[in-house]
Structure formats: C-alpha cells, structure tokens
Amino acid sequence: MDGGDENGTNTENIENFAENPNEMSLVISPQPQVVVLPGLPLYGVVDIAKGREKNVITLVNEMSSETPPSFRYITQNTVFKNACVKFSLARLGDNNCSTCVGDCLSPSTPCACANETAYTTYGLVKEEFLEECISMNHNPNKHCQFFCKECPLERSKGEDITEPCKGHIMRKFIKECWLGCDCTSQCGNRVVQRGITRKLQVFMTPEGKGWGLRTLEDLPKGAFVSEYVGEILTNRELVGRVLRSPKAGKHSYPVLLDAGWGAKEALKDEEALCLDTTYYGNIARFINHRCYDPNLVEIPVELESPDHHYYHLAFFTTRAVRAMEELTWDYGIDFDDHDHPIKPFRCQCGSKFCRNIKRSRSKIGRS
Numbered sequence: 001m002d003g004g005d006e007n008g009t010n011t012e013n014i015e016n017f018a019e020n021p022n023e024m025s026l027v028i029s030p031q032p033q034v035v036v037l038p039g040l041p042l043y044g045v046v047d048i049a050k051g052r053e054k055n056v057i058t059l060v061n062e063m064s065s066e067t068p069p070s071f072r073y074i075t076q077n078t079v080f081k082n083a084c085v086k087f088s089l090a091r092l093g094d095n096n097c098s099t100c101v102g103d104c105l106s107p108s109t110p111c112a113c114a115n116e117t118a119y120t121t122y123g124l125v126k127e128e129f130l131e132e133c134i135s136m137n138h139n140p141n142k143h144c145q146f147f148c149k150e151c152p153l154e155r156s157k158g159e160d161i162t163e164p165c166k167g168h169i170m171r172k173f174i175k176e177c178w179l180g181c182d183c184t185s186q187c188g189n190r191v192v193q194r195g196i197t198r199k200l201q202v203f204m205t206p207e208g209k210g211w212g213l214r215t216l217e218d219l220p221k222g223a224f225v226s227e228y229v230g231e232i233l234t235n236r237e238l239v240g241r242v243l244r245s246p247k248a249g250k251h252s253y254p255v256l257l258d259a260g261w262g263a264k265e266a267l268k269d270e271e272a273l274c275l276d277t278t279y280y281g282n283i284a285r286f287i288n289h290r291c292y293d294p295n296l297v298e299i300p301v302e303l304e305s306p307d308h309h310y311y312h313l314a315f316f317t318t319r320a321v322r323a324m325e326e327l328t329w330d331y332g333i334d335f336d337d338h339d340h341p342i343k344p345f346r347c348q349c350g351s352k353f354c355r356n357i358k359r360s361r362s363k364i365g366r367s
C-alpha cells in the first residue's frame with residue numbers, strides 16, 4: 001500500500017471505504033483498494049476482481065486486520081508451461097451442430113443441442129443430472145471408476161514410484177454450445193461461458209478457515225456460481241511447484257482434471273492436467289472445503305473441445321442457498337493419504353460427518 005497519513009493510516013482511495021461491510025453501493029476503482037486502519041478490522045475492499053467480472057466482488061474482514069492474499073485475478077484458465085491444451089475446428093468433428101440458431105433451448109428453434117443440454121430453460125442444471133453429480137462426489141465407489149494401467153498421477157510423484165492407480169471417476173459432463181454452433185451468446189445452452197452473474201462476497205470466516213466466499217443473494221438449486229479458474233499445469237509441474245514451496249496451499253487447493261483419463265491409452269505427462277490458483281485465479285480460489293453436504297458441486301464442462309483431459313470445472317448449487325450463507329464444496333481430500341503431494345489442512349468444516357475428525361466412523365464413500 002502506498003497511500004497513508006501521518007498516523008500510518010492508509011487513506012488511499014478512502015472514498016471506497018464502507019462502514020457497513022455489506023454495503024454494495026461502492027465506487028468502483030480500476031485497482032482494488034484496501035483500507036487498513038491499524039489495530040482495527042478491515043471492512044471493505046472495493047472489487048477483488050478489478051472490474052473483470054460483470055459484478056463488483058467486495059471483500060470484507062470483520063474478524064481481523066488480515067489483508068487479502070496477493071494473486072493475479074484472471075477470468076480464463078491460462079496454461080503455465082507444458083500443459084497440452086489445443087483447440088481446433090477439426091477436433092470438434094461430429095460434435096458440431098449445424099442446425100443451432102438463436103436460443104437452442106427455445107421451443108421454436110429446437111436442435112440437437114437442446115436434446116443433450118443439462119440446463120433447464122431457467123438456466124439451472126436439471127434436477128436428475130445434478131443429483132447424479134452430487135451422488136458421484138459423495139459416493140465415488142458406487143459409480144463407474146477407471147483404473148489406469150500406468151497412472152500419470154502416480155508417475156508424476158517420482159521416477160521410481162510404481163504405485164498402482166487409485167482410480168478416477170468417469171464423471172458426467174455438461175456440453176455447452178461452442179464455436180461450431182450458430183446460436184447467439186444468449187442461448188440457454190451457454191451458461192458457464194457467460195461468466196459470473198451472481199452477487200458474491202469474499203469474507204473472513206469466523207471458524208479459522210481463512211477467507212471464504214458467500215452469496216449476497218438467494219440462489220435456487222442448480223444455479224451456476226463460478227468456474228474454478230487458474231493456471232493449467234501438468235501434474236508433474238504441480239508436484240515440482242509444491243516441493244519448491246510446500247506452504248503455497250494456504251490460500252489455494254489444486255484441482256485434478258482427471259475425469260477422462262480412462263477414455264484413452266496411457267496419457268502423456270503433458271496431457272495429465274490440473275488447475276492451480278495459487279498465483280493466478282478467480283474468486284473460486286476463496287471457496288472453502290466442506291466434508292459433508294456442501295452447497296456447491298463441481299461439474300466438468302466442455303466449452304471448446306470434447307477432449308476430457310482438459311475441461312472447465314464449474315460450481316453449481318446443490319440446494320437452495322440463502323443470502324449470506326458461505327459457499328462450500330468437497331475438495332475430495334483423503335485426510336489419511338499421507339503420500340499425497342499436497343499436505344491436508346486441519347479441517348474446520350464443522351459438518352457432522354467431518355472426515356478429518358471422525359476417523360473411526362465406517363468409511364462409506366466420502367461421508
């Protein structure tokens with residue numbers, strides 16, 4: 001912070017300071033501004049997204065004077081270095097719908113995309129599709145899992161490691177209209193690609209989980225909240241990154257993109273991908289973990305390519321969520337896996353089936 005008065009008080013962009021932490025009528029500044037009054041809680045940061053999202057995303061800290069972590073705000077996934085992420089029209093192949101026009105979900109212009117869509121005409125994920133995604137996460141053992149002959153995940157842990165594959169879920173995918181479709185940007189089958197539309201806020205959690213994300217408006221079941229946006233890394237790059245700075249995970253948790261590893265021959269290292277939000281990310285990097293009954297579920301979405309080694313990961317509500325509720329998802333952490341490159345945190349999710357404290361409970365799926 002550069003600005004300040006003789007008392008050391010940060011006065012930079014003081015007009016953005018909100019006495020009421022939930023006050024939304026703040027002045028939008030091109031740079032996010034933090035007002036730090038020594039010894040006092042931090043009440044308002046104007047826009048953590050720096051004007052890059054459709055809505056202003058405020059940050060409040062009613063608990064302490066801790067300032068937000070430093071990271072670059074991005075709205076699109078970005079390749080770090082070696083990840084193989086290629087799109088071309090040729091790769092769309094048979095997935096190209098030539099009859100799309102206007103809004104594919106409108107009854108007057110139905111096309112093949114309308115038959116396949118996961119969305120209702122209200123832009124919500126259909127009940128049955130959503131329930132299957134929730135059940136898959138909650139109870140992966142009951143769903144189709146693929147075991148690689150040579151798992152790129154195990155290989156990324158080191159040259160000498162020949163551990164057997166621990167299995168990958170064959171997830172359900174949302175396929176949105178894309179480059180090969182001739183519908184408009186307002187087509188009902190283009191939800192995730194339109195970006196964040198809900199009113200959200202980053203806040204300091206009282207339970208000691210650090211920053212969290214909450215909604216400022218009531219959300220219906222199946223509503224899109226945010227994509228998990230970050231750097232696309234190979235798993236080998238991720239392991240190298242974690243070994244170099246083991247504490248990097250305090251403000252982020254890398255996510256595997258492994259839903260399609262079973263669909264092909266053994267993947268090359270540059271095709272075994274994950275998303276890391278430590279240095280570059282969007283507001284989804286603030287969403288905390290909950291072991292049981294989280295109000296968000298992550299669903300893979302195909303936006304540019306039918307390849308399942310690279311896809312977008314989007315968060316949808318698992319139930320109706322009230323304004324001011326914290327948004328959470330299940331990171332899928334096995335708190336007993338001590339070989340995992342990312343060391344687990346001490347879970348404070350507070351759910352009745354927290355996997356970090358109820359170790360003696362019989363393990364049924366993840367609950």
Ligand SMILES: C[S@@+](CC[C@H](N)C(=O)[O-])C[C@H]1O[C@@H](n2cnc3c(N)ncnc32)[C@H](O)[C@@H]1O
Nearest residue numbers: 209210211249251252253286288289347348349
């Ligand atoms: C993706 S970040 C979430 C935002 C983070 N709380 C922050 O302050 O930036 C993941 C990190 O948040 C913390 N975290 C998330 N869920 C938690 C939980 N249930 N209990 C304790 N800490 C949690 C852990 O430090 C984890 O590595």
